[in-house]
Amino acid sequence: MKIVSVQSQKGGAGKSTITVHLATAAVARGLSVRILDSDAQKSAVLWASMREAKTPEVLHCEPTKLLAAVEKARHDGIGLVIIDSPPNAGPDAVDIAAPADLILIPCRPGVFDVSAVKRTIDIAGMAKKPFLVVLSACPPRAPEIAKTRAAFEAAGVPVAVAEIETRRAMDRALQYGESVIEFEPEGESAKQINQLLAEVLA
Ligand SMILES: Nc1ncnc2c1ncn2[C@@H]1O[C@H](COP(=O)(O)OP(=O)(O)OP(=O)(O)O)[C@@H](O)[C@H]1O
Ligand SMILES: [Mg+2]
Secondary structure (H helix, E strand, O other): EEEEEEEEOOOOOOOHHHHHHHHHHHHHHOOOOOEEOOOOOHHHHHHHHOOOOOOOOEEEOOOEEEEEEEEHHHHHHEEEEEEOOOOOOHHHHHHHOOOOEEEEEEEEEOOOHHHHHHHHHHHHHHOOOOEEEEEEEOOOOHHHHHHHHHHHOOOOOOOEEEEEOHHHHHHHHHHHHOOOOOOOOOOHHHHHHHHHHHHHOO
């Protein structure tokens, strides 16, 4: 079983969007997937409540109960657990990182966003977990994307090859409890999510 914790101390970085998209892409690949939504905002839980399909499973779980919830997922034969998390998680952030095999850190291209990633990298360090930054909600073809990637690479921060662009389909799919994997399976966003999933599962 693989456990990925999607974390970023900055609000609106794309954590919940990436969580539900990765989860549906993994379901489409035949994996048994459970999302543990550790954010009191419960975005992933809300998405599931609007959704007709029964998979991926989405359960709310307080940060301090994640270790037990992950053990339960292992017992239930789940193949992939994805943990969605709150912004500004404070002391909870280490509890959220603790069960993970990988911390996935969404970051919008921009100077304030890059600065926030440093705090999330510190949390990964405290939890002694590997991490991967993914450039998220990128304005298509904007020069900031390459600049942000170069800044991370110069600092030795691993960045996913996949870049998740801002696209209307991504936002729109969520309103119907779907994802671009179902909403526009041949579209550019679905390709980007599938590429990110391959990197996360590698
Ligand atoms: N790739 C994208 N394309 C279009 N819209 C996006 C994309 N990524 C995020 N958004 C939009 O940006 C907003 C914030 O995204 P999201 O809720 O996923 O971020 P978050 O990090 O989970 O936020 P929070 O910190 O509040 O939990 C949402 O309205 C979402 O639909
Ligand atoms: Mg969220």
